[in-house]
Amino acid sequence: MSASVSMPLGGVQVGSYEDYQRAQRAVDFLSDEKFPVENVTIIGSDLRMVERVTGRLSWGRAIGAGAASGAWFGLFVGLLLGIFAPDGSSWVGSVVTGLLIGLVFGAVFGAVGYSATRGRRDFTSTSQVVAARYDLMCNPQFAEQARAALARLSLRG
Template structure:
């Protein structure tokens, strides 16, 4: 007979939308307002509705820029690894850590630049731009556990609550 593992099924409490806002910042301000009113904010969630992915193009990506961006990242990683490895020298850890951090910075920058050049070259011109990806929503709802929803709705409808003029 094989033992069976039983997993407890804990259902999340039912929630209700008590307010909707056009921006995440406005929804965040509403939750902050609830917190300021001593409301138990552990029963609150902010949910984005109508999610869309977007990509903001920040500029043209040339071989030089690809090398520079990756050189910076490589330099930071090289410095960090060099510093950490230098700390293991028990004779003179400070000098060793600084020396290895400087060497790690140089080696990391060179390797990062070379990898950036190679990666950009391998794209074959298909992606000659730099960008930042993200998510956006059409609106943001403040959801509250059903047991606390009336209180939250009352607070957010009162004078001084964000989103009210």
């Protein structure tokens, strides 16, 4: 269904929630009530990006993180190559060699990546986009049915 001038994208509003978990709970409740949830849309409004600083980034941390991710990749490649090994000892050799080569290359790439920043970003962080409000929108032909079910949900607490 395409949006028209008279109907906003997603349909008409049947609920509004402070956080995504409550909006998700409402849709889950509608699903439990056998409501046709394919007619529902969750729309986040007033978006903002939140970046949480998780720690200081140093040479040791950059090299260590690179070495760890390289070791995992090297282990994976070693296991794949070990499948084709003719006997057990060469299988172990393939795995250990892949692990060590991955560790070394990962450490080198971690150091190169850190040096490329030239100290402009000496911290680690995680970021996410969050909304101030989450509106539950519904196809107009099912809106009253959705409102009635959501009213039952709000009465349950």
